[in-house]
Amino acid sequence: MQGAGLAKHRRALSTTKAMALRGCRPARRGVYSGLAQTISGNSNGKGDGSVPTYITLGKWTQQGIEKVKESPARLDAFKQFVKSAGGEVKGFYMVTGRYDIVVISEAPNDDAMAKVALATGSRGGVKTETLRAFTEDEYRKIVGSLP
DSSP, X not given: OOHHHHHHHHHHHHHHOOOOOTTOOSOOTTTTHXXXXXXXXXXXXXXXXXXXXXXXXXXXXXXXHHTGGGXXXXXXXXXXXXXXXXXXXXXXXXXXXXXXXEEEEEOSSHHHHHHHHXXXXXXXXXXXXXXXXXXXHHHHHHHHTOO
């Protein structure tokens, strides 16, 4: 991603906190260890102790589909990386239609998810669209606070 595309992606991260999945490759010693150590904090900034949820819609790139048989190992490596960053993959689904996969995950905060997204997406196996999901309680609180 370069130039205007990177700037657009950064703006998207501030609202949707993109997370990549399919760019993961089989785990190699130390591949993500440095980044995982830089991610800290367990708050979503709201002070209520809740953990943000993210829904990621993904499509394999040409590179990703050419090596689709390696994707289970990439998924395992991704799950471990998310865990080392303080998050958790709650669900993974291969789907039919416009997207190839859907991932439901949690992360300690938006910064952690953005770092995971950037590190994983840079590997080139998947294009993603990540959505910050709000629970029903969060939704009611947001709507209830409107003027």
